[in-house]
Amino acid sequence: MPRPFQAALYDVRAMTEHIQANRTSATAADRSILIIGGGAFGLSAACELRARGWTVDLLDAAAHIPAPAGASTDISKIVRMDYGPDEIYTELAEQALAGWDGWNASEPAAPLYHEDGFLLLARRPFQPGDFEYESFEVLRKRAHRVERLGPSLRATRFPAWSTREYPDGYFNPRAGWAESGRAVAWMLSRARAAGVRIHEGMRVERLAERGSRVTGAVAVEGSAFQADAILVAAGAWTPFLLPHLNHVMRATGQPVVHFRVADAASWQAPRFPVWAADIAGTGWYGFPALPDGTLKIGHHGPGRSVDPDEPRDVLPSEAQRFRDFLDAHFPALAGSPVSSTRLCLYCDTFDGHFWIGADPDRPGLIVAAGDSGHGFKFAPVLGRVIADAVEGRANRWSATFGWRSRTRDSKEAARAVAPTI
Numbered sequence: 001m002p003r004p005f006q007a008a009l010y011d012v013r014a015m016t017e018h019i020q021a022n023r024t025s026a027t028a029a030d031r032s033i034l035i036i037g038g039g040a041f042g043l044s045a046a047c048e049l050r051a052r053g054w055t056v057d058l059l060d061a062a063a064h065i066p067a068p069a070g071a072s073t074d075i076s077k078i079v080r081m082d083y084g085p086d087e088i089y090t091e092l093a094e095q096a097l098a099g100w101d102g103w104n105a106s107e108p109a110a111p112l113y114h115e116d117g118f119l120l121l122a123r124r125p126f127q128p129g130d131f132e133y134e135s136f137e138v139l140r141k142r143a144h145r146v147e148r149l150g151p152s153l154r155a156t157r158f159p160a161w162s163t164r165e166y167p168d169g170y171f172n173p174r175a176g177w178a179e180s181g182r183a184v185a186w187m188l189s190r191a192r193a194a195g196v197r198i199h200e201g202m203r204v205e206r207l208a209e210r211g212s213r214v215t216g217a218v219a220v221e222g223s224a225f226q227a228d229a230i231l232v233a234a235g236a237w238t239p240f241l242l243p244h245l246n247h248v249m250r251a252t253g254q255p256v257v258h259f260r261v262a263d264a265a266s267w268q269a270p271r272f273p274v275w276a277a278d279i280a281g282t283g284w285y286g287f288p289a290l291p292d293g294t295l296k297i298g299h300h301g302p303g304r305s306v307d308p309d310e311p312r313d314v315l316p317s318e319a320q321r322f323r324d325f326l327d328a329h330f331p332a333l334a335g336s337p338v339s340s341t342r343l344c345l346y347c348d349t350f351d352g353h354f355w356i357g358a359d360p361d362r363p364g365l366i367v368a369a370g371d372s373g374h375g376f377k378f379a380p381v382l383g384r385v386i387a388d389a390v391e392g393r394a395n396r397w398s399a400t401f402g403w404r405s406r407t408r409d410s411k412e413a414a415r416a417v418a419p420t421i
Contacts, residue, residue: 031055033390034217034227036204036241038065039072040379041368041386042233043187048383049390050194057225058196059217061203061237066184069308071235071345073181074256076287076296077376078274080118080175081144082135088400090138092378092385097174099380103186112183116269116288118175119158121166123278131280136170147171160272160330177274177287180376187379199225204234204241207365214365229390231366236308236345238369248350248406249370252303253343255314257322258296260339264289267333277329284325294339297322300373303346314341346373350409356389357402366390367403 031054035042038060050056066073079100081093100113126133139146148170151163157171192198202223207230208216216226234241236251261267267289277284283301299322306312319341327334347369349355355370368386375382388395389402 031229032057032227033229033231034059034225035231035233036060036217037233037235037237038062038067038184038188038198038200039070039233039235040184040187040376041235041371041382042231043184043191044379044381044383045231045233045368045386045390046191046196046383047187047194048387050191050196052387052391055227056191056196057199057227058191059199059202059204059219059225061201063201065188065198065200066181069345070184071347071371072184072376074342074344075179075181075258075290075294076177077180078118078175078285078287079113079178079377080172080274081139082118082120082172082175082276083138084131084134084280085138087138087142088397090142092381092397094142096378096381100178103183103380107186112186113176113178114269115174115176117273118172119161119169119273119275120172120279121161121169121275121277123166123281125168132169132278139172144172144174147173158271158273160267160332161275161277162329165329166277171273175274178376178379183379207241209362212361213363214359228364229366230364231368231386231390233368233386235369235371236306236347238347238367240308242367245355245367248404249355250348251306251308252346252348253306253312254299254301254303254346254373255318255322256296256298256342256344257314257319257338258294258340258342259326259333259336261289261293261295261333261336264291264293267295295333295336297326298344303348306343306345308345312343314343344373346371348372350406354401355403356386357398358389358392360403 033049033054033056035046035056035058038058042058046056046058060067081090083089104111104113120132122130122132136146151167154169155163203220204217205220206218207214208218214230216224217230218224232238232242239246239249239251269288272288274287275285279285279300283299285300286297289295349370349372352372354375356368359365359367366389385395385397
């Protein structure tokens with residue numbers, strides 16, 4: 001990692017000193033917090049707040065965490081710094097990658113993050129304003145070793161991709177994918193070991209209030225919980241639990257399809273890393289094959305509004321678009337069977353930014369939601385951002401992620417139009 005970033009990255013010793021210092025000072029205050037939601041947002045916040053000395057109770061509706069329906073639960077999520085011209089997210093992703101390195105160091109025999117790199121393909125030569133061009137330039141400016149790929153070089157290194165259909169692109173070696181479901185389980189074990197009290201199978205019916213102040217939560221089966229602060233980190237369930245946020249966030253479902261390929265080794269890194277095929281324009285992205293032949297393809301598009309508590313499946317028309325994409329782009333895989341499908345839940349905000357802040361009209365209530373389909377990669381650092389919001393501390397991201405009024409919607413082109421192949 002280049003020298004300019006060393007101050008922003010933390011090692012195990014620095015993390016330990018940070019935790020001990022905060023725990024010592026905060027324990028005397030004896031502050032308590034109730035966290036609703038046991039996904040990446042909730043668990044990362046629980047670990048950090050416990051390290052700062054808070055007494056932490058975490059409720060999740062699922063009988064067991066990771067919740068089968070939760071957005072964090074899947075076989076894989078992309079970990080990357082590539083955010084177009086947006087240096088706010090690029091900087092946060094740099095710190096998150098250092099966090100993934102630290103987590104891997106604690107699990108050397110079974111890493112949670114796999115740095116296979118990230119291949120970004122463009123359907124036209126790079127132009128200012130395009131996602132790939134802007135990402136490439138920002139990363140170069142920040143001294144990352146991204147590699148522009150001409151057609152001949154790409155044909156040799158990444159032969160699965162048509163250089164005619166995608167004439168430009170670059171490869172970022174400082175990226176890859178995380179075993180997301182296993183990472184959630186790992187965070188859960190860390191939280192329990194730190195003393196976070198986990199309450200699974202506890203669906204919250206409503207928040208408890210005293211006047212305008214939020215003081216706790218009441219579960220469907222009648223259990224009541226109280227705390228000094230209440231953090232709602234319920235993902236796609238957030239706008240249902242907090243309907244006053246319906247105008248700034250909504251739950252959507254995004255299809256994911258797992259194909260089964262016969263020759264897994266031919267579809268793995270380095271020849272076939274994590275990829276995005278003109279993602280800002282088309283929404284298509286995917287992963288290298290797992291050893292068992294599972295090849296995951298996802299679509300980051302407009303999705304469809306869903307109630308996360310209702311049964312939901314990938315529609316036949318959605319599955320057919322994935323089949324068409326696979327057959328058109330990878331003829332060698334034409335006809336590969338589908339092993340499973342999944343409708344991934346997003347909590348979309350109107351502007352695509354996270355929603356992390358205290359409710360100005362309901363003292364005691366803090367919300368950490370709005371993943372908008374790109375939150376999981378930040379799991380190692382989300383806890384610090386959320387804990388700062390709980391404690392009223394400003395940080396680098398407060399202005400972007402904090403409580404705000406709705407302005408004009410802002411989303412990638414792929415999220416505003418029907419998907420193409």
